[in-house]
Amino acid sequence: MRRIWQIGTMITAFFLFVYMFPFSLTQPTKETIIFFPLDPTVRFTKATTNLKLQPPKQNGKYPLLWMVSSTLDRQVYLRQDISLLFADGRLVGTLSEWKQNSQTLLQKKDVRTKDSHFFQAISFHYGEIHKGSTIGSSQKMSGDQLYVIDSPYSPLTSFRRPRTSEEKEWQSVLTKTTNESLQYTAETLFNHFSIQEKNYYHLYLPELIVYNEQPFPDLSFEKTQEIIGKLWEGLYRNYFLGIKREDGSVISPIGSTVPLILLSKDYSHLIVLTETKNGEKIQLVQTIS
Structure with a gap:
């Protein structure tokens, strides 16, 4: 009798769990980028990637702020942005964010590193659009690049385009x-x-x-x-x-x-x-x- 009571209690607890957490046993939607025919009626009103040096140095390293943001002209079924950051031609980091039934995405990350580098970032902004039984997509790329000079012989600085002779020399060295x-x-x-x-x-x-x-x-x-x-x-x-x-x-x-x-x-x-x-x-x- 006691055994029957224990089984009954377990069954009751299970249905109570399902009732209280009705979505807990379902598979969450996974982030994904799939090309569908491009919808010419949907466009990105904003798509940016930005790299910014954030002095001062801490423990010998400087923070590089990496920001990625985008906005479609309407809310769509799925939004996703991915971004890749390279230093001197090698991948040093990735960013990714996705949301359902969304319009705008914003990502920020501090990358802490040292020494002088030529940074390049490229992002892919994506939207999956559902109109009835038709699925389309919208896409755009953005990017940024930044030279960061971290040398014992000069102050910590950064630039996109060189303005001084010293910056031109650093650009030449890092690019070469x-x-x-x-x-x-x-x-x-x-x-x-x-x-x-x-x-x-x-x-x-x-x-x-x-x-x-x-x-x-x-x-x-x-x-x-x-x-x-x-x-x-x-x-x-x-x-x-x-x-x-x-x-x-x-x-x-x-x-x-x-x-x-x-x-x-x-x-x-x-x-x-x-x-x-x-x-x-x-x-x-x-x-x-």
Whole structure:
């Protein structure tokens, strides 16, 4: 009899739990970026990425404020922004935020580091739009770059464009160091994967921002935006959330080189190349339909 009473009490407790917490056993909606046909009636009224040095130094490190914000002209089913921060051509951080039935997103993060660096950030702003049984999307990119000079021979400072001779010298040194490192990595990746460089347009991920407003060579603006949207979908799944290796395992993208995008001149496919923190060479191939 006592056993029956215990079972009855457990059943009652279970239904009371379900009643009090009706959604506790359901799967939450997961963040995701999926390219759907772009809806020309929906647009971003704001899409910004900003890097700002925040003196003073603490424990030998300076804080870099990284802000990403965006606003659509209306509330949509799903909003998501992702952002990547590179220092001297290597990934040092990521940001991501998503909300359902939202219009505006705002993200802030303090990155604490030391020494002089050339920082580049690029963000992808995304909206999934539901109109009855039709699903569309809206997208835009934004970015920023900042040179931070942290030297025992000069005060802590930052600039986007050099104004003094000293800043021009620092820009030259940091840019040259970054470019030479990336060029060497690119050449080793081309050789490793037997890629004929002449068959591709190539650009590094932060340079993709210029195609917010202009098409790829000999291509329509609409097709350009479709390629960009599908590229970001692939980058999100296979780079941002973790680099997928040939054996199926996933490793962190932090420390990897800025993705090099190779767009075939016949627009049949694109390739994304990067080298991990440990020197592993990664190739991601995406067919263009």
